[in-house]
Amino acid sequence: MSDTLTLVSWGGAYQKSQIAAYAEPYQAMHPEVTIVWDESSAEAVAKLRAMNEAGNITWDLVDVVAADAIRLCDEGLAMEFDADELLAAAPDGTPASEDFGDLLVSDCFIPQIVYSTTFGYRTDLVGDTPPTNICDVFDLEKYPGKRSLEKRPINNMEWALLCDGVAKADVYDVLETEEGQTRALAKLDTIKDQVVWWSAGADTPQLLADGEIVMGSTYNGRLFSLIEEQDQPVAMLWDAQVFDLDGWIIPDGLPADRQARVEDFVKFATDTQRLADQAKYISYGPARSSSAPLVGQHADLGIDMAPHMPTDPNNAKNTFLYNYTWWADYRDDLDAKFQAWLAQ
DSSP: OOSEEEEEOOOHHHHHHHIIIIIHHHHHHOTTOEEEEEOOGGGHHHHHHHHHHHTOOOOSEEEEEHHHHHHHHHTTOBOOOOHHHHSOOOTTOOOHHHHHGGGOOSTTOEEEEEEEEEEEEETTSSTTSOOOSGGGGGOTTTSOSOEEEESSSTTHHHHHHHTTTOOGGGHHHHHTSHHHHHHHHHHHHTTGGGEEEEOSTTHHHHHHHTTOOSEEEEEHHHHHIIIIISOOSEEEEEEEEEEEEEEEEOBTTOOHHHHHHHHHHHHHHTSHHHHHHHTTTSOOEESSGGGGGGOOBOTTTOOBSGGGSTTSTTTOSSEEEOOHHHHHHHHHHHHHHHHHHHHO
C-alpha cells in the first residue's frame, strides 16, 4: 500500500472540516501515511482530463460536486465501484447502498455532504413580517430593496418558475421548452433592476453584512458562519432551498498500491461516525442517514449543529433537488441564453 495520499478539495472552512474530521484521525491510526492536499476542486474536470491525456494521474482522491462526478464518470476518468464493497456499512449493519440511498447519483460518486443554496435576509430590513416563502424574493412591494442572485441560470430559473405557478414536479419539463425558458426569464425580469449578481460564495454574506441588500442567495454554510460566528442581524429563508451534493471520486487507472490506500482511506472517511464528526465544523448535512442522529455540537461555539443543517426536518419542509443530469444536457445552451438576457 502506498504511504502517500494526494487529496484534492476546495480549501477554506470546508477543507479544514475534512482535515479535522477524518484526515487527522486516519493519520493517527496510520502514522506511516503522509497526506498532501491540493485545493484544485473547482478545476478538477479540466485537470483530470489533462492528466489522463498525459498518462500521468498524480491525484489519488478528488472532492467534486455531483454534477462533475457524473461528467467524469461518463468520460471514463473516475472509477466505478460497488457501494457495498467499497464503503462501510452503518453501525447497525445497514448496507452502504441503503444508508446513502438516493444520494448515490453516479456509479463513481461517493457522497459526503448535502449542502444547499438558499436565502439569507437582514432581520432589521424586512419589517415586522419576515419572509417565509421563496416567492417573497420576487415581492418588491412587500420587501423593497436590493437582492443578490448568482450570475448563472441554475437555481434562478427553477425559483422563477416555482413563483410563476409551476408545480415543483413539473419545473424541469417546463424549463426544457423554449416557452418555459422565456417564462422563467420574464419572471426574473420583474426584479432584474433590483438584483446584485454574485459569482463567489463570499459575495452575498458580505453584501448582507454591509446592509447593501435586503436578501440574497448563497450556500447555507456561508450563512451559518455569518449568523452564528459573526453574529450579524441575518436569518435564513429555507423555503425551496436547492439541495446539492459534494463527495469524492477516485481517478480511474491508479496503480494497485495507490488504489488500495485510497480505498482504505475512503472506507474510513465516509463511515457513519466520520461524516457525523464533519458536522462539528461546518453546517452541511452528512450524506448517510445513520450519521444524522450523531450530529452534535459545533467544535468551537458549543451550539447544537442539527438545527443548522439543510437536512434538519424543520429546514427541509420544502426542498428542491437540483437535477444534475438535466443541467448536464442543457447547461451550455441556457448559459448562453442567460448571459444574453443579463446583457439586455
